Amino acid sequence: MAIKVVMEALSPTMEEGRLVKWHKQEGDEVAKGDVLAEVETDKAIMELVARGSGVLRKQLLPEGGTTAVGTPVAVIAARDENIDALLSDVQGAAAPPSQVVAETREEAGANAIPETPPQSQGEASTPPQQKTPSRAAAPPSGAPPRSPEPSRGAPQAPSPAERGGGNGGGRLRSSPLARRLASEQGLDLARVSGSGPGGRIVKRDIQAALESGVAAAPARRAPAAPAAGGPEFEDIPLTQIRKTIARRLAESIGPIPTFYLTAEFDVERMAEMRAAMVELGDEYRVSVNDILLKAVATALARHPEVNAHWLGDRIRQHHRVHVGMAVAIPQGLITPVIFDADRKGLLEISAEARALAARARERKLTPEEYTGATFSVSNLGMLQIEQFTAIINPPEVGILAVGAMEPTPIVAADGSVAVRRRLRVTMSCDHRAVDGATGARFLQTLRRMIENPLLLVS
Amino acid sequence: MATYDVIFLGGGPAGYVGAIRCAQLGLSTAVVEREGLGGTCVLWGCIPAKALLESAALAQRIRHAADFGVTTGEVTTDYGVAMKRSRAVSQQNSKGVEFLFKKHKITYIKGTGTLAGGKKVSVATAAGATETHDARKGVVVSTGSRVRGLPQVGLEIDKRTVISSDEALVLEKAPSSMAIVGAGAVGCEFADVFNAFGTSVTLIEVLPTILPLEDAEVAAELTRSFKKRKIDVLTGARIQSAKVKKNGVTLGLTAGNEKKELQVDVVLVAAGRAPNVEGIGLEKAGVQLTERGFIKVDERLQTSAPGIYAIGDVAGPPMLAHKGSREGVVLAEHLAGQSHVHPVNYGNIPNATYCHPEVASIGLTEQQCKEKKLEYKVGKFPFSANGRARTAGETEGFVKIIRDTKYGEILGAHIIGPHATELIHELAVARENEFTVEEVDLAIHAHPTLAEAVAEATLDSLGRVLHI
Numbered sequence: 001m002a003i004k005v006v007m008e009a010l011s012p013t014m015e016e017g018r019l020v021k022w023h024k025q026e027g028d029e030v031a032k033g034d035v036l037a038e039v040e041t042d043k044a045i046m047e048l049v050a051r052g053s054g055v056l057r058k059q060l061l062p063e064g065g066t067t068a069v070g071t072p073v074a075v076i077a078a079r080d081e082n083i084d085a086l087l088s089d090v091q092g093a094a095a096p097p098s099q100v101v102a103e104t105r106e107e108a109g110a111n112a113i114p115e116t117p118p119q120s121q122g123e124a125s126t127p128p129q130q131k132t133p134s135r136a137a138a139p140p141s142g143a144p145p146r147s148p149e150p151s152r153g154a155p156q157a158p159s160p161a162e163r164g165g166g167n168g169g170g171r172l173r174s175s176p177l178a179r180r181l182a183s184e185q186g187l188d189l190a191r192v193s194g195s196g197p198g199g200r201i202v203k204r205d206i207q208a209a210l211e212s213g214v215a216a217a218p219a220r221r222a223p224a225a226p227a228a229g230g231p232e233f234e235d236i237p238l239t240q241i242r243k244t245i246a247r248r249l250a251e252s253i254g255p256i257p258t259f260y261l262t263a264e265f266d267v268e269r270m271a272e273m274r275a276a277m278v279e280l281g282d283e284y285r286v287s288v289n290d291i292l293l294k295a296v297a298t299a300l301a302r303h304p305e306v307n308a309h310w311l312g313d314r315i316r317q318h319h320r321v322h323v324g325m326a327v328a329i330p331q332g333l334i335t336p337v338i339f340d341a342d343r344k345g346l347l348e349i350s351a352e353a354r355a356l357a358a359r360a361r362e363r364k365l366t367p368e369e370y371t372g373a374t375f376s377v378s379n380l381g382m383l384q385i386e387q388f389t390a391i392i393n394p395p396e397v398g399i400l401a402v403g404a405m406e407p408t409p410i411v412a413a414d415g416s417v418a419v420r421r422r423l424r425v426t427m428s429c430d431h432r433a434v435d436g437a438t439g440a441r442f443l444q445t446l447r448r449m450i451e452n453p454l455l456l457v458s
Numbered sequence: 459m460a461t462y463d464v465i466f467l468g469g470g471p472a473g474y475v476g477a478i479r480c481a482q483l484g485l486s487t488a489v490v491e492r493e494g495l496g497g498t499c500v501l502w503g504c505i506p507a508k509a510l511l512e513s514a515a516l517a518q519r520i521r522h523a524a525d526f527g528v529t530t531g532e533v534t535t536d537y538g539v540a541m542k543r544s545r546a547v548s549q550q551n552s553k554g555v556e557f558l559f560k561k562h563k564i565t566y567i568k569g570t571g572t573l574a575g576g577k578k579v580s581v582a583t584a585a586g587a588t589e590t591h592d593a594r595k596g597v598v599v600s601t602g603s604r605v606r607g608l609p610q611v612g613l614e615i616d617k618r619t620v621i622s623s624d625e626a627l628v629l630e631k632a633p634s635s636m637a638i639v640g641a642g643a644v645g646c647e648f649a650d651v652f653n654a655f656g657t658s659v660t661l662i663e664v665l666p667t668i669l670p671l672e673d674a675e676v677a678a679e680l681t682r683s684f685k686k687r688k689i690d691v692l693t694g695a696r697i698q699s700a701k702v703k704k705n706g707v708t709l710g711l712t713a714g715n716e717k718k719e720l721q722v723d724v725v726l727v728a729a730g731r732a733p734n735v736e737g738i739g740l741e742k743a744g745v746q747l748t749e750r751g752f753i754k755v756d757e758r759l760q761t762s763a764p765g766i767y768a769i770g771d772v773a774g775p776p777m778l779a780h781k782g783s784r785e786g787v788v789l790a791e792h793l794a795g796q797s798h799v800h801p802v803n804y805g806n807i808p809n810a811t812y813c814h815p816e817v818a819s820i821g822l823t824e825q826q827c828k829e830k831k832l833e834y835k836v837g838k839f840p841f842s843a844n845g846r847a848r849t850a851g852e853t854e855g856f857v858k859i860i861r862d863t864k865y866g867e868i869l870g871a872h873i874i875g876p877h878a879t880e881l882i883h884e885l886a887v888a889r890e891n892e893f894t895v896e897e898v899d900l901a902i903h904a905h906p907t908l909a910e911a912v913a914e915a916t917l918d919s920l921g922r923v924l925h926i
Contacts, residue, residue, distance in 0.1 A: 175893070180866065203892055
């Protein structure tokens with residue numbers, strides 16, 4: 001049975017994809033789950049996976065070619081199967097995506113990134129001879145295909161338009177209990193991302209969505225909220241003075257009125273701690289940057305005014321700490337995120353940072369791995385930069401630029417001179433949200449952490 | 459010295475299932491086991507005990523054969539024969555696990571393993587040698603638990619007149635009288651077995667009800683049934699003294715204001731199990747324990763020592779084979795680097811007790827719902843109103859469903875009656891998938907079946923029960 005392979009929405013914002021490399025050539029045997037090709041999305045290179053088995057009969061897009069999400073890029077069929085009808089079908093029906101595609105988009109669409117790739121594609125393929133009448137019966141292009149019957153108890157189904165893209169069809173996977181909770185609470189299921197098997201929406205997703213107001217973060221990357229189950233952030237309405245400060249400063253310096261705070265920390269103890277950990281064995285080897293990430297996360301948890309987003313008409317103080325770490329890659333820069341970094345141990349942060357950096361360099365990061373930071377850290381210390389300023393990644397309101405650890409002569413109170421290892425950090429602050437003293441207090445907390453690294457285990 | 463991806467210490471239901479899942483995921487895997495594959499479950503617990511319970515059930519049934527128009531002679535029982543059959547079943551199961559290891563190319567190292575620093579394991583082999591093996595990804599402690607006595611009341615297990623379930627499983631004949639101390643699942647099951655084999659059984663529980671973890675109504679129903687079968691049930695009973703002699707034990711008890719002296723041939727101590735945390739080098743490896751003496755693990759089943767993991771009984775209650783097995787599967791998937799591992803759902807683990815009538819449950823008891831101040835409704839359906847139960851002549855017990863008032867979420871389900879331990883899984887699936895009571899009712903149940911009682915109980919919780 002022939003299967004059309006379409007360009008899939010591999011990231012929430014992806015509208016088109018560039019085919020980087022075919023992994024299977026025409027005539028190759030293909031098993032379900034095999035990687036067919038590498039596709040470049042807006043930020044990462046992702047794998048396009050076969051949803052069915054057979055022989056790759058036809059590649060419809062050359063390497064380097066770009067096409068919209070939903071457009072057929074290949075045909076998988078039995079070796080001797082006649083695919084002429086299917087080929088003329090897909091080549092004729094250029095832009096309007098078929099129902100097969102619609103289902104894929106629906107499941108992978110705006111908010112709902114499925115945990116596992118959508119399964120619908122292969123199932124929906126029908127032999128060409130059956131295809132024609134069913135297509136003839138389909139509504140004219142542009143109109144959404146008929147939805148399968150909604151399951152009992154589902155809330156009034158959200159209109160396809162609300163689900164993004166006007167290509168309804170398929171069904172939203174959700175548990176009966178989740179549907180009841182959603183309908184009682186007047187929550188639109190299409191705006192909730194599912195964390196159950198195959199992206200199924202379950203009770204905890206509804207609870208999380210209700211707590212956060214909207215279903216925002218993709219569930220896969222967002223670990224369950226703390227048991228206490230408080231909201232994940234608090235919106236602070238702008239006072240008049242805040243509005244005036246924001247407007248005046250923005251007029252003066254550009255859309256983000258930034259100021260910079262530099263501090264020099266004594267890192268002698270931190271260096272000793274790190275050396276002591278290295279001696280314990282490779283499992284305990286952490287980098288200076290890992291310790292900094294941990295310290296920043298701990299300090300952020302105590303300074304919600306810095307762990308915030310500027311949203312134009314309000315400031316969103318986050319209750320969870322997601323630290324972005326800038327990673328240089330040959331193509332530029334990407335900032336993968338360590339989620340809930342304040343609740344993770346140093347070794348966990350170290351392992352995660354290492355893995356994220358490696359995946360970033362291989363361009364294997366998924367979109368949910370590099371979005372959602374509440375604050376960022378950029379470190380050029382390893383390149384012997386003593387001090388620099390980093391540019392804020394909006395809507396975040398701050399970023400910390402970390403320089404190199406340098407032995408520095410220090411004059412003590414009694415006038416004696418000693419050489420200590422010191423480290424300079426510069427924090428860029430969005431003055432619309434953060435005032436000088438606010439940023440300085442954050443750096444004070446950070447200094448205490450860095451200069452007394454044992455506090456990090458408290 | 460050999461290197462594997464993962465080494466398990468202990469081949470019980472946690473370790474051996476974890477090892478199979480590791481092997482399925484392409485990890486090279488070894489299991490160190492000092493006794494036999496299958497662990498307590500296969501050798502000294504679930505499997506042999508259920509084999510004996512089957513003998514007990516058959517004896518009880520044949521005693522009522524005349525009612526069904528089947529004439530038998532006088533029914534006599536022989537515990538020794540039942541025991542030998544039970545051992546044979548146990549051995550078959552253990553051999554079955556060995557076969558599974560061969561099929562999955564898992565290395566079975568016979569001997570006693572200890573942690574030897576980092577991800578190394580040292581094994582004193584059955585042959586008397588010492589070898590050291592190395593794990594690339596992790597060492598998994600799955601050493602399980604063991605029976606324990608009650609030395610604080612003078613009931614140290616001496617394996618003659620004071621025994622544990624281990625000895626009860628290999629008795630040559632049923633004693634003429636027995637006190638069972640502890641009326642949890644193990645105590646209730648042995649009370650059932652020895653009662654059927656003609657022993658005069660006294661079941662002693664310090665808490666106010668037998669099966670204290672189960673719903674109170676279920677416990678009360680089982681107490682009624684046990685008393686009907688002449689099992690003496692003493693709850694809220696404290697042992698004040700124990701005189702252990704060569705051919706019997708005298709127990710001094712207080713129950714409420716009453717004092718009682720009890721003379722029995724054998725005392726079976728069934729008051730819990732202790733985790734096997736000794737002699738495996740945990741302290742040296744930096745593996746911390748909880749206050750209750752289990753190994754402390756995080757949600758990824760990692761201990762406080764990097765690269766060392768713990769699953770099953772040794773990693774904390776509930777001490778159930780199926781809980782350990784699931785932990786093994788989940789851990790294997792973490793170790794293999796799978797990205798979407800579904801964590802163990804500790805809130806949805808079924809409990810099963812195989813005495814007669816059987817008892818099974820999942821989720822919250824009614825007491826717990828009250829403590830949590832949940833708004834709930836209860837639905838109940840007795841097996842006496844179920845056609846299939848009547849045909850079998852097994853009309854004791856009921857199905858009890860507790861649902862959330864507003865949303866119909868199934869908060870808890872409790873079954874006492876024929877095949878309760880099988881029936882509970884409809885509700886395990888329902889809860890795992892977040893079906894409400896309405897979905898359970900909407901699924902058409904065949905007639906006549908015991909499962910209809912489940913559907914009727916859900917209907918009763920909605921105020922729409924049909925057959926009572």
